[in-house]
Amino acid sequence: xxxELGIHRSxxxxxxxxxxxxxxxxxxxxxxxxxxGRVNLLRATGAPYGDIEARGLLVVLSDLQxxxxxxxxxxxxxxxxxxxxxxKSRQLAFRYRVVxxxxxxxxxxxxxxxxxxxxxxxxxxxxxxxxxDLLVPWLVSEK
Amino acid sequence: xxxELGIHRSxxxxxxxxxxxxxxxxxxxxxxxxxxGRVNLLRATGAPYGDIEARGLLVVLSDLQxxxxxxxxxxxxxxxxxxxxxxKSRQLAFRYRVVxxxxxxxxxxxxxxxxxxxxxxxxxxxxxxxxxDLLVPWLVSEK
Amino acid sequence: xxxELGIHRSxxxxxxxxxxxxxxxxxxxxxxxxxxGRVNLLRATGAPYGDIEARGLLVVLSDLQxxxxxxxxxxxxxxxxxxxxxxKSRQLAFRYRVVxxxxxxxxxxxxxxxxxxxxxxxxxxxxxxxxxDLLVPWLVSEK
Amino acid sequence: xxxELGIHRSxxxxxxxxxxxxxxxxxxxxxxxxxxGRVNLLRATGAPYGDIEARGLLVVLSDLQxxxxxxxxxxxxxxxxxxxxxxKSRQLAFRYRVVxxxxxxxxxxxxxxxxxxxxxxxxxxxxxxxxxDLLVPWLVSEK
Numbered sequence: 198x199x200x201e202l203g204i205h206r207s208x209x210x211x212x213x214x215x216x217x218x219x220x221x222x223x224x225x226x227x228x229x230x231x232x233x234g235r236v237n238l239l240r241a242t243g244a245p246y247g248d249i250e251a252r253g254l255l256v257v258l259s260d261l262q263x264x265x266x267x268x269x270x271x272x273x274x275x276x277x278x279x280x281x282x283x284x285k286s287r288q289l290a291f292r293y294r295v296v297x298x299x300x301x302x303x304x305x306x307x308x309x310x311x312x313x314x315x316x317x318x319x320x321x322x323x324x325x326x327x328x329x330d331l332l333v334p335w336l337v338s339e340k
Numbered sequence: 341x342x343x344e345l346g347i348h349r350s351x352x353x354x355x356x357x358x359x360x361x362x363x364x365x366x367x368x369x370x371x372x373x374x375x376x377g378r379v380n381l382l383r384a385t386g387a388p389y390g391d392i393e394a395r396g397l398l399v400v401l402s403d404l405q406x407x408x409x410x411x412x413x414x415x416x417x418x419x420x421x422x423x424x425x426x427x428k429s430r431q432l433a434f435r436y437r438v439v440x441x442x443x444x445x446x447x448x449x450x451x452x453x454x455x456x457x458x459x460x461x462x463x464x465x466x467x468x469x470x471x472x473d474l475l476v477p478w479l480v481s482e483k
Numbered sequence: 484x485x486x487e488l489g490i491h492r493s494x495x496x497x498x499x500x501x502x503x504x505x506x507x508x509x510x511x512x513x514x515x516x517x518x519x520g521r522v523n524l525l526r527a528t529g530a531p532y533g534d535i536e537a538r539g540l541l542v543v544l545s546d547l548q549x550x551x552x553x554x555x556x557x558x559x560x561x562x563x564x565x566x567x568x569x570x571k572s573r574q575l576a577f578r579y580r581v582v583x584x585x586x587x588x589x590x591x592x593x594x595x596x597x598x599x600x601x602x603x604x605x606x607x608x609x610x611x612x613x614x615x616d617l618l619v620p621w622l623v624s625e626k
Numbered sequence: 627x628x629x630e631l632g633i634h635r636s637x638x639x640x641x642x643x644x645x646x647x648x649x650x651x652x653x654x655x656x657x658x659x660x661x662x663g664r665v666n667l668l669r670a671t672g673a674p675y676g677d678i679e680a681r682g683l684l685v686v687l688s689d690l691q692x693x694x695x696x697x698x699x700x701x702x703x704x705x706x707x708x709x710x711x712x713x714k715s716r717q718l719a720f721r722y723r724v725v726x727x728x729x730x731x732x733x734x735x736x737x738x739x740x741x742x743x744x745x746x747x748x749x750x751x752x753x754x755x756x757x758x759d760l761l762v763p764w765l766v767s768e769k
Contacts, residue, residue: 213675214658216503216512218393218557220458222638224401225371225500227644232368236642246642247701250361258367259729261406268400268462270666272676316362318409325551356522356532357515357652361645361700368643372500379499379558389499390558414647415522415533504679505745510687511661514654536647543697549690554748573764602648605697 203337205238207277208298211269221268227305230262231293234279235309238291244331252325253316256289260310266303274298281335287313287321289332292339346480348381350420351441354412362412370380370448371404374436378452381434385467389472396459397470399432403453409446417441424478430456431477435482489623493563494584495620497555507554513591514547515580519597524577528621529583538611539602542575546596552589560584567621573599573607575618578625615626632766635666637708637727638768640698642657657690660722663708664738667720673760681754682745685718689739692717695732710764716742716750718761721768 209230217223239246248255269275272275283290294308313324352373362364382389392399412418419441426433436450456467503509525532535542551569557589569576579593599610607620633761638659646652669677678685700703705727722736742753 212658213503213661214509216504217499218506219398219400220504221501222403225368225375226373228368229641232642235755240701245701255362257362257408257411261367261404261408263404265402265404267399267455272669272674302528339717353519355515356518356646357654359647360642361647361649363647366643372498375499376496383558388558415526415531505684505686511654511657514657518654541648543648543694544693545688547692547694549652551686551688551690553688581734 198217199335201218203280205234205241205279205335206257207234207237207279208278209233210277211271211273211276216271217267220269221270224263227263227265227307228293229280230277230295231263231307231309234277234293235291236334238279239332242331242335244328247334248327250316254322254325255286255314256311257314257317257319258309259312261307261318262309263305263307264292269295269297269304275304280337281332282308282337282339283310284329284332284336289313289324301340314323343386348376348377348422348478349385350380350422352420354413354414354416354418356466358412361455362410362453364413365447368470370408370438370450373418373420373438374406374422374434374450374452375379377420377436378434380420380423381424382475384425385474385478386390387471392471393459397465398452398457398459400457400462401452402455405451407449409448410446411441412414412438412442418447423449423452423480425480425482426453427445427472427475427479429466432456441464445461454456485618486542489566489621491520491565491612491621493520493523493564493565495519495556495561497559497561498590499557500556504616505554507556508584508590510549513549513551513593514582516581517549517562517565517577517587517593517595519579520565522528524567524621525564525618528617530617535614536602540608540611541600542597543600543605545598546594549592550592552591555583555623556589566620566623568594568623568625569596569617570618572609572615575610587596591597632709632764634663634670634708634717634764636663636666636708637664638704638706640700640702640704642700645700648697648700652731653694656692656694656724656736659704659724660692660708660720660736660738663706663722664720665680666706667710667764668761671760671764673757678757679745683751683754684745684748685740686743686748687691688736688741689737691737693735695734696726698733699725703743704733709766710761711737711763711766711768712739713758713765715752715758718742718753
């Protein structure tokens with residue numbers, strides 16, 4: 198996983214369990230891959246998601262958009278390219294590109310939005326300032 | 341499953357395997373539920389998805405949007421309300437509302453777009469006229 | 484879901500997401516179906532699993548055995564036949580048969596063992612007497 | 627992935643999507659990890675599973691046994707240790723140990739048996755001699 202600030206690169210290999218009877222990866226199986234990209238980006242910032250939960254917070258997903266361009270198949274090597282595109286006091290958003298590592302073909306483009314909530318109440322709360330500061334250098338403004 | 345033309349209603353119960361460490365249904369687990377709604381709607385029209393594949397066609401997903409409003413939990417009874425919102429010669433689109441059956445609370449709203457392709461070539465093709473005709477009465481135009 | 488005491492019958496339909504590139508149900512997808520059968524049996528006894536967790540207990544799986552006999556396919560109607568085969572103070576075991584509803588063909592036979600633990604400590608504890616008593620009439624001794 | 631002949635070592639990280647409301651990895655989520663171990667072992671032998679399917683064969687799972695010893699949690703680094711324990715003309719078997727990479731704690735022990743079948747007929751067939759020969763050096767006899 199080589200990543201510069203701004204774009205995080207996670208690599209994974211397609212599991213047989215992620216394919217479906219069309220002979221390609223099932224559309225729902227890409228969604229956990231976006232999560233893998235997001236979790237790895239957070240770890241790279243120094244604010245791993247486990248630490249966020251350890252403070253009694255959850256980062257819940259509020260919006261998901263996925264555009265499917267080209268199928269991935271069993272055993273393909275995949276790169277999930279993840280970018281933090283929005284960082285507010287109570288909200289985060291990420292953008293994703295899932296590509297075949299060998300050819301660079303884009304399989305999927307995605308976007309997720311998230312809200313920071315308190316675990317016990319499920320009410321939105323401020324993202325702790327120290328964690329927020331760790332994410333700032335990774336923010337890539339969308340034109 | 342009671343459904344009038346236009347909106348199809350599928351019922352299911354949340355599986356423990358669909359929950360995550362937040363104690364609620366994982367966001368990716370809703371995606372197969374939308375598929376359940378869509379597949380049941382197609383069966384209700386008289387054009388079950390298996391028959392479409394038996395003609396050498398696939399209906400592949402090209403776009404997915406999900407808005408998460410309120411969490412579902414283990415053992416909740418769920419209704420997936422599915423509407424066919426677009427029907428063109430090579431494309432289909434559906435809209436979904438996932439609600440808690442007991443309270444009517446909306447958990448998730450979703451939208452999917454699909455392209456009809458030939459299995460062997462993965463190239464877009466016309467949806468067969470007889471199957472298309474079975475779907476027409478279920479089409480609900482979006483305002 | 485018609486069930487006599489002793490054997491509980493749960494019905495479900497195979498989801499496309501549960502198939503794999505072999506064109507049949509992926510072997511891992513049967514495991515949540517066993518859970519569906521077990522959870523439905525517990526609900527039928529009057530001791531729904533949610534109530535067990537509400538008392539601060541977890542029923543954790545300790546052993547799983549599955550024998551695969553014949554593949555299930557997309558859209559097949561499935562019956563999960565579940566039997567409680569062992570009931571001790573801290574342990575439970577279930578046996579399963581997964582059949583195609585139309586033909587009665589056995590797809591899978593399974594067995595699971597479980598331990599009752601306290602959620603906070605993950606240590607084995609006694610199954611509460613009132614819940615235990617609700618399960619007793621469902622116990623089917625194995626020869 | 628450092629592996630000597632005999633035991634193959636695959637590493638992966640627990641995904642949030644693999645956890646459940648007990649706060650640990652759901653028991654069904656380990657089953658695809660065994661598959662990851664098996665697929666990686668086959669690739670290491672020089673007989674990748676994709677090549678086996680490319681010859682019109684499937685290696686279908688006939689038996690699965692999993693013993694759950696200690697829970698894995700979100701973000702844990704996992705090693706799947708896979709051993710080929712039986713290699714006959716039409717059958718294969720593997721044994722697995724899933725451990726926490728940091729502590730060496732065993733989470734799960736597993737066993738799978740497989741049958742080689744022709745894709746078109748689903749009938750058992752001989753494993754091709756050249757592929758069989760590639761696997762022989764990896765076979766570890768069980769005492």
